[in-house]
Each structure stands twice: as structure tokens, then as C-alpha cells.
Amino acid sequence: MCSQRRKSRRRTAAGAELELNGSPPSSPRAPGTAGGYGLHFAQLILVLASGAPAAAIAQEPGREGPARIAVESAPRPTAAALRTDAPPTVDGRLDEPVWQQAQPLTGFVQSRPDTGAPATENTVVYFVYDDRALYIGAICHDSEPDRYFISSLKQDFNSGSSDVFGVALDTYLDRRNGFMFLVNPGGALKDVQLFDDSRSENQAWEGPIRVETARHDEGWTVEIEIPFSTLRFNPSEEDQTWGLQILRRIRRKAEDTFWAPLDRRDQIHKMSKAGTLTGFRGVGPGLNLRVKPYALAQDQTGTLIDEGRAGTQADIGFDVKYGVTPGLTLDLTYNTDFAQVEVDQEQVNLTRFPLFFPEKRDFFVENSGTFAFGDQSERSYRTGVSLRDFTLFHSRRIGLTGRGEPIPILGGARLTGRTGGFEVGLMNLQTRSGRGLPAENFSVMRARRSVFGTSDVGAIFINREATGSDIGGHPDFNRNVGFDANLRPLPSLLFAPFLAWTDSPDTDGNTLAGRMWVGWRDELWDVSALWRHVGEDFNPTVGFVRRRDIRQSYATVGLHPRPPVPGVQEVNPYIEIDHIQDLESVLVTRRRTAGFGISFLNGSGLSVDYTDRFELLREPFRVSSDGTLPIGRYNFGSGSVQYRSAPGRALTGFVRVERGGFFDGTLTSLSGGLMWRPNHHLSVDVSANHNDISLPDGEFTADVFGGRVDYGFSTKVFASAFVQYNAAEDQFVTNVRFNYLYSPLSDIFLVYTERRDLDAGMTVERVFAAKVSKSIGF
Template sequence: MKVLRHKSSIAFLLFFALLYPAKAHPSVELRAERLGTEGITIDGRLTEPAWKRAPIATGFIQREPYPGEPATEKTTVMVLYDEENLYIGAILYDREPHKIIADEMRRDGRLYRNDTFAVLIDTYHDHRNGYFFETNPLGARLDAVVFDEGREVNTDWDGVWYVASHITEEGWQVEMKIPFSTLRFDSRKTSTWGLQLRRIIRRKNEEVYWAALPLDASMWRLSLAGHLTGLEGIRQGRNIELKPYILTGIERAPSGGSDTTEVTKDMGIDVKYAITPHLTLDLTANTDFAQVEADELSINITRFPLFFPEKREFFLEGSGFFQFGLRAKVQPFFSRRIGLSGGKEIPILAGAKLTGKVGDYGIGLLNIETKETSSVAQTNYTVIRLKKDILERSRVGIIAINKEPQDGSFNRTIGADTRLVFMDYMYITSFVVKTYTKGVSGNDTAGYLKFMWYDPRMLLSLSYLDVAENFNPEVGFVRRTDIKETTLYSHLFIRPKGSIVREYSPYVLLKYIADQKDQLVGRNQNIGFSVTLHSGDSLDVAFKKEFDRLDYDFEIRPSIVIPEGGYNNPSVYVAISTDDRRTLSGTVVVERGDYYGGKRTSYSGSFNIVPARYLKIAPRFTREDVSLPAGSFRANLLTTTVEYTITTRAFLNALLQWNDDLDQRSFNIRFNYEYRPNSDIYIVYNERHYTDTELVDRVLLLKLTYLFTL
């Protein structure tokens, strides 16, 4: 195997493993107090007597900006429970309450700009997976499901829970109510759960934890969480959820000189059934995704496909159970291949998904049937994903995928993967995958092996990726085939004392890419240096020396062709970012250098503007200026997101885009009102034009959902 050529680098990593033995991490513990007959009113004021007699968690420790130091402001947290609900109360003291930062009310909004309080609960107590709940002084809600210590964090999961916050003369207070029916756990083993608590004091850029975390670990490192004890006699309650929808709308689509207007009417249903405390079955019929935000447009000046993330709720929930491979590079399963083709929606007739854990095993089963269209046959998709936890933080797994159109063709994928963690800092990741396509045989595998050392002072990794020429996972995403790619990456973290600088970070990236005949097709030699200040501002400078070999003429734009051959493309990259707690903040990136025998200058910027407390404007731009021997071109993309939050349960969002490279501009405007927990009213308006003002389509939709629990 080619990676054996790098024995010395692997030995270097193993040498570090011997120098850094595993550390014993001190554990903290909090006992939950059971409620009697009294109730708790969720109003953000901890006035009930039960809060005063409950044990408290305090003594939070900084992770940023001074790791290991005590928090500069006191925090106390209490936990109560009854048979059906978990209650969490927090008093977040602040000597300067008038400086508390809070301007976000939208669910799953940008809470990172605010003072926040967050809870992470490991209900399985497997030190790997958990439920995340976060709020701010305005009572905004952000929640997520965490898989595999953060390898997958699904922020699109929306659980049923309640929260209220209140600013006082001493700081602010929080009350949370989390129904046990929102969580998955084993009611026979509920005396102890994993628990992590976090507070962010935004004006100080201070991040503090109840269970102390080192710099190389994020909040998702559940193996370092504390313990919540005393949970007895609780139950999950209702285990069936029905969520029907009705939809109506008008669509106008001029085509071929005619102008057609259609009235849309539809209905469907999603069902969630907790088969056991560990396994959840999701069913869907006549699935609709009308409320999903439109994809953001991009400029592509490469010969490889662009990656767009999944945004559809049915596929996002439980997605961590199906995660496999390298995101946006080699993914045997990519759910956007189901129900979408060429940017157009393929109706989903029905689907079923089973996810959860049974003992040490993680299970993901998916079956979807899509409708026949004029260009695509009716197709069945099946995905089976199994993972087994081994050792303390490691796992092994397998995946099997089948795509079966009714036209007689097929595509299948099988694979296995491992993730091994040793001595806190050493990670070994690998996978092997093979595809089966009708009419294709041989050269249809992919494999990956990575060694990584990651501690608070450095990151060092060595990886090898092999993707054969005929590797073809039709239900997956592959950026490039016919490659053997070896990558060495090193990154240091230097934290000076008594300086305005929080961290200096020099880094080096070396990459060698060959084809399956061992001929050089690409090479990267990048060296960079970044500086982050205590203010949150940062500067990143990199010098890139890249080589790319074209095996065929590449028409980068109409009538502009780059001839086959080898090209050296050195460039300089500069990025400047300002701290996003400001009224105006953002990042500007400039890259300039040689480009396939010519010159390229790339400009991009993303900004956050907060002109009023509940109004946010986020303009982003990209400009590519390319001059080649065969011709020159410029491509511009302007995207602006406007968000206005009316209450914590109602907001208006607009996505405005202009792309002269695709000759297109579009508008996506959405109003969302959650009139009861997880029951919503959506009003969606979409419009697309060619830049010469010609209308492509215009759609106005009204959608109503209602959640029933049985």
C-alpha cells in the first residue's frame, strides 16, 4: 500500500503517543432533585421553593480565553425532574448586566453572537451521543442531536421543549423544561446520564464549562462530560407522533412562448414511532419540502462538481446514524441523490427510516420510493448502516446501499469503516468501499487511511486516499475518481501570555496526487500563518504552490479552453475577519496568483449587519477575475440574507441572489410561525429570473403542519 512509503511519519506519530500518555480527567457530578406535588412555571424566574433545595453545579472553568482558569462570572445550575419532564434552572451572575449581549430570538438562529447557556445530555451514557439545548437572555431556542462526539451534529433536529429567560440586576436566569418524550433513553437504566454545561459571556469572548475541557476538545467531547445522577422512576410517555400537512399554492412558469399558471394542492403525513426506548421509526407519505430554504448559488471555476448540503427535515433527522466517508469528497451515501435530479425535485411516494441504538450498536435503515417522471424511472433506494462501539471512544461499522430503478438497471455499494482513538490524542480513521454498477466491472473501489495526533499544542496528520477510475456510488457524492492522494498536514497552536494575541497558528499542507497508473496529476505545497486576537479579530496569510495536470482540454467557459498539460499555479491568500459580536462584522478574502498559464484574482466577503435589535442583514459576495491565453472572463455572485424576528416563534427570512455567471437572479422569502410546539404555518415565495429580466418561474405556497402525540 502506498501509505507504507511514509513509515517514518507514522512512526513519528506513534512516538508522540508514547510521549503523551492518556490523562485521567477529573469528573464532576450533580444530583437531580425529584419534585413532589408542586409544579414549576417556566417563566425564567427561579422563585419556586424546589429550586432552593436542589443541589447546585458551579465552579465553571474557562476553555477560552485562558484555559483552566476559573470563570470570571459565577454560574449556578440546578436540575429537577418529575415522572414526565426534566427541569433545568440556571442563575448566570454578571457584575455588569447592562453589557449582556442578546439580539437573537429566531429558533436555531445565530446564538453564537449572544450571551448563551447550553446543556448537553448523554441519555445513553455511552460517552458518544447526546442532545443539545441552548438559549440566550431572550429565550431563543437552539437544539441539536450530537453523534460520535461531534463527528455529526444535526442542528436541524427540532425537539419539543420549553425555555424562558429573564435579565435581572445580578445577571440573568434560565428555566428549561424538557419532556422525557423528546429524549431517547433506557428507562431501566436511568439513574445516571452524562451532562455538560456551558456558558458564553460574549463581550469577553469567554467560554466556560462545568466539566473542564482542554483546547483540543469541543463541547461535543462527551467522554469528558460530568454526570447527572438520581434519575429514578421516569418514563418516555407517548411514543407516537403524527404530523400531517396540507399545502396550497400558485405556480407560474413561462415556457416555449406560453405562460402557464397552475394551482397546487397537496397533503401528506410524517409519522414518528418510538418502537423501543432506543429505536425510532419514521414514516413519510407524499413527502413535501416546500418550506426548505433554497440552495445558495456558487461560482465554479474547477472541473469538479460542487457540493450542496442536505436541508430536508426527513433526511436530516438521524442523519448521524448514516454518516460514512469524507464529507464533500467521498461519501458513499449522500441523501440529496434521493428525490432530486439535475436540480429538480423528484416526488417521494413513501419512505421509512429506522434509527437508534441497541446496546453498543448504532442502527440506520432507510427505504425510499420515488415517483416516475418524464426523465427518471420510478426508483427504490435502500440504505443499511451499522456501527459498533468498541473500546472507550472507538467504533467499527459497515454500510450497504442499493438503488433499483424500474428500468432494469441497478447500482449498489458496500463498505466498512473504523475510527480508533488512543490515549486521548491519537486518532486512526479508515474505510474501504466497493460499488456494483450494471455493465461495469473492475476498478470500482475506494479506500482511505488517516493517522492524526491532536493535542492542545499541535495537530499532525497523515492520510492516504485511493479512488479507482470506475468507483460509482450513484447514491453518494464523489468529487474526483482515478486518484491516489497522500496528504501531510501540520498545525501548531501557540498561546502567548500577557499579549493582545490569543493564538499564533503556523501550518503546513503537503499533498501529492497521482492517478491509478502512478502518474503525477496534482501537488500542493502550502504554508500559512494565522493570528487570533483576544478581541476575536483574526488574520490568515498563506502561500500556495499548486500543480495540476489536465489530461484533456478543459472548457472553463464558453469558447475559453485550457489546453491539456501540466500547470504550476502559485498564489497568495489573505483573509481578515472581525469579531461577529459587533454591529458590523465580517470576513474578507483575497487570493491572487498564476492560473493555468494566466492570472487569477479572487475576492470574497461575508458580512453581518445588525441595524436593529431583531433585524439582521448578511450580504456575501464572490468575484472571480480570470485572464487566460485563450481569453478572459469575470464572474460575480451576490447573495444577501435578511432576517427579521417577530417573536421566538415567528420570523421572516429572505434569501436574495444574483449570479451573472449563471445568468440568474432569484428570491426566496419565507414566513414561519410555530403556533404550537412543532406545528407550523409557512408562507413561501420563490422567484427566479434570467439576468435579462426573463422570468423562469414564480411560486407562492401556503403550508400548514400540525403535530399530534398519541
């Protein structure tokens, strides 16, 4: 912070005037923000032909803008937190003397839109602590203080479409894992647990964090209180050193700036490129015990409700979280209930393979990155696969049927964290019998060890076993073993192999699955290749496998040049080739894709692609009740265009149009969505997916429509209504929720869910639930 300081008046969020000590902002305009989006295609062609990297382009003579640094080679900054016996009052004001005594952190550098250039608005950050908590204060100067954008007041808001101040802490200094706290000017908090150096994150993680903000004539300020009992670190070290990254996002400028400089392809949770925070001495997590009981009352009717669950019922249960050691956390749950969880979104399935539905239940989402094993997407890489294709552990197989219907969970335990150089995860849950399934026990054991800095190797074991007197005396189990690695011999080079087996009483065939994936991603190139094998009898019943009996070969080459074209952030031409054979080396699927994307400076994007496909059908494929595809070989192709508008505006949206062949017919697909946010309290979101298919034996449509209204009365009280219509099933789904966060981690939920079969003219499911939980810390 500048040594010369001045007084200015400011307004809090409630409108009161306060005194602010702060340096005047330095606010040159973001380069390239004027001039619209007229594309100089001759320049684009020259850039693509030359293959010039972004760093070279940034230094071209005549290019306007401030001096830039090379963010990849820039030194990582270091700062020190200040210990205090007079902690600040968390009110968003930063007017206590302790803030003036702390070290100011400034000098933020852009990652977007002008990589390596100084921030266009000044940000000053302070860190202080006492025996109990870490306190973070920030002054976010803004030359146009009335033009900040707040996407929502709800917890875990959409940070990509909002002004944001954010901090990521690597508390073990392993340069891989950590915690992230994002705050918008309205005081909404998004707290996230980070894994594997930006590979995965757990947005369901929550801590008793206190946040207050205030808006004023020079921008806005934020204060955050993070109890040490919320974090995980090694208190046996008298002097703590943590990894630190700080983000400031100015949405109207599409500007992201960082304290430790980053390239635009990296995010705040890229902990291997973070700075360092020192100064912690003699701190510990305390007892670290939290108990959260709940009480539930609900009324259920409809044909989808089991007879034993119909009518009005009441129940109680609880969760316990205990820090067994500084590195290990034990979670216990009894009579687990998920009545407050939002219903699944309807999907259109025009393939002959099962659909993947994501996990939404908090108990399973928390620490989910610890148990992840399979086709994980690599951030910034084009991999051709994801966990929607292959995951050895998919927690939706616990306590839910294949149709998403709940099965009672009696209770369970989970131990996660770090010990002896290992990241470990142990889980055991017991379900009751229901919906034609016996009572079952589920066990998962996961371990990973960091090697060679940011690389790791790991193993996983999963067991599912029927229990109780209703299994008929016959053994019924499914066991899975897997080994994986993530190896980064060079900063841009990554290897990610895995190998897995499954075992069941009635299976003795090919139960092996494995892959080798290698990728290179730097400022210009995105290149990767994959080989994958899945045996015909490979059957992880607590996992998800989209296709079996295959050998897959995939490769892609793409470029990400950053041309000096007005309004353009970067362009991305690429090609992909994907071949899938059965285990007898017969080609069953082939996809060859050429695509081109443009990212604009304001955050919007345009993409076009064309895919040439081959499919071998060995049995008839019933697309719908109106159309069936016969056995045969099919060659066809289709193209698509998609545009996504810039976030951070009152009205945003996207539209995608696809047209082309569909086996021996044609497909026209139109999907899109609009979100209207007139203020930070209200958002209205509508979406549509229309598919018009013509086959030799008939024509049919497959449509899904949805609408959502969210209203945040404050950062503690929220209401939402979500409706969906699935034309293929002729069902209308309604989900209405009210949530009052009356104290940290303590909620009151009122939830109404209804599913109507319009063709039959009847309600097949109607549930009204009231749930109260209270988090008690010790």
C-alpha cells in the same frame, strides 16, 4: 451556590420587576482583554522556536491572572438531579421552592480566553424532574447586565455570536452521543442531536422543548422543560446515570466556561470529557408517538416547471414518529414535501470537478450522523478532506435531480437508534417518476458498534433500484457496500480507515475505494496523514465523489502555541502537502501550502497562506464561455489573506483576497461579507465573490452576489428575504419566507421563490406556497 443568599430586584424580558434569590457575582475582568492587538513578534518567534505547550506558558512567572487548573487532567464533576412532586412553572423566574431544594452546580472553568482559570462571572445551575419531564434552571450572573448580546430570536440561532447557556446530555452514558440545548437571553432555542463524540451533529433535530428567560439587574435566568418522551434512554434501568456538560458563553468577553473543564479546542459536545448527572429513578419515555400532518397549496409557473406541476395545486401528507423501543425510533413519511426549504446558495466553480451542495430538507438532515460514511472532517484536526470530497451516502440524490429540481417522493420509513450494543439506521424511500427519471426505490442500512470506549467499527449497505413499468424490462440498480472504523488508542491519536465497493449492471472495472487517515492533536501539535484510493469505475449513485481514478497522499504538520502576547489567543503555523496520482502512478495534482493564522482574544482571526500547485490537463478545460484551457502541464502558485472580525458585535464581517497564477494565466479573487445586527430582531447580511481571470485567449469574470434580511418578531414568528445574483448564469434568485411556530413543532409557512434569467428577460421559475403542519403527541 453560596450558603449566604440575598434578595435583589430584577426585570423580566417584559419589564416587570421580580424577586430573585441569588448569590452576588464575582466578576474580575478577563485577563488580557485590554491593550489592543499590537503583536510582539519577538515573543511570537521565541514561543514558536521553543515549542512550549500552553500549560507551560500559562505558568510563566509574571503572567497575570487567577490561578489556573490543568483542564485535561482535572477530575470530572458529578451532580444529582432532584425528584419533585411539585414541578416548577416554566416562566424564567426560578422563584418556586423546588429550586431552593435542588443541588446548585457552580465552579465553572474557562476554556477561552484563559484556559483553566475560573469564570469571570458566576453561573448557578439546578436540575429537577418529575414523572414527565426534566427541568433545568440557571442563574447567569453578569456584572454588566445590559451588555449581553443576542444574535437572533429564531430557532437554531447562531450560537457562536451570542451570549449562551447550554446543556449537553449523554442519556446512554456511552460518552459518545447525546442531545444539546442552547439558549440565549432572548429565549431562542437551538436543539441539536450529537454523534460520535463531537465528530458530527444534527441541527435539524427538534423536540417539544419549552424555554423561558428573564433579564434582570444581576444578569439573566433561564428555565428549560425537556419531556422525557423527547429523549432516548434505557428505562429498564431503574436508576439512570447520564453524562452532563454545561456551557456559559459571554460574548463580549469572548469567554466560554464549562462545568466539566475543557481545553479550548474542545466543544460542549465532547461527551467523553463530560461530567455525570445522577439521581434519576423510575422515569420512562411514555408512549412516545407523534403525528404531524400537513396541508399545502402552491402555484408554480416558468420554463423550469414541468407541465404536470404547473399551475395551482393542493396536497396533503404526514409524518409519524414512534418510539418502537426505548432505543429505537421509527419515522414514517407519506407524500413528503419540502416547499418550505430555503433555496440553495449560488456558488462559483473554477474547477473541473462537480460542486457539492449540502442537504437542507429536515427529513434527511434529522439523524443524518447515523448514516454518515466517508471523508468526515475531524473536529480540531486538519484532515485535507471532507464529505464534500467523498461520501457514500448523500441524501440529495433522493428526490432531487443533479440541478436540484424536485422529484416527487411517495413515502418512506426510517428506523434509527440503539439496540444490543449497536447504533443502527435503516431507511427506505420510494420516489415517483419525473423529469425523465423512472420511479425508484432507495434503501440504506447502517450499523456501528462501540469498541474500546470511544472507538467504533461499522458497515453500510446502499441500494438504488428502478421500479415500475417504465424501466423497459432492463435491470437498473446501483449497490454499495462499505466498512469503516474510528479508533482512538490514545486520547490524542485517531485512526479513521474505510473501504467501499460499488456495483452496477454495466460496470466490471475498478469499483473499489478506500482510505487510511491518522491524526494526532494535542494542546500544541496538529499532525495528520492520509492515503486514499478511488477506482475509475467507483460510482455510488446515492453518494458524492469529487474525483475518481486517483491515489491521494496527504500530510500536514501544524502548531497551536498560546503565546503571552497582549490580545492574542493562539497562533497556528502549518504546512500541507497533497499529491494526487492516477491509478497508473502519473502525477495529476500537487498542492504544497504554507500558512500562518492568528486567533485573537476577542474572537477575531487573521490568516495568510501561499500554495504552490501543479495540474495535469488531459482534455481541454472550459473555464467559461470566454476561456478554455488546452491540454498540458501547469505549474502556478497563489497567496491569500483573510480576516474575520469578532462576532457578538452590531457590525461583523470577513474579507478574503487571493492573488496569483491560474493555470497559464492569473487570478484575482475578492470575497467578503458584512452582517449588521442593530438589535436582536433584525439582521442584514450581504456577501460578494468577485473573480477576475486573465488567460492567454481572453479575460473574464465570475461573480456571485447575495443579500439577506431576517426579522424575528418573537421566538415564534420570523420573516426572511434572500436574494442572489449569479453573473456567470446571469440569473437573479429571490426567496422570501414567513414562518409562524404557533405551537411546539407546528408551523405555518408562506414561501415565495423566483428565478429570473436576465439575459433572456424572462422568469424561468416562480413558486408561491402556503404550508400548514400540526404536531400531535400521544
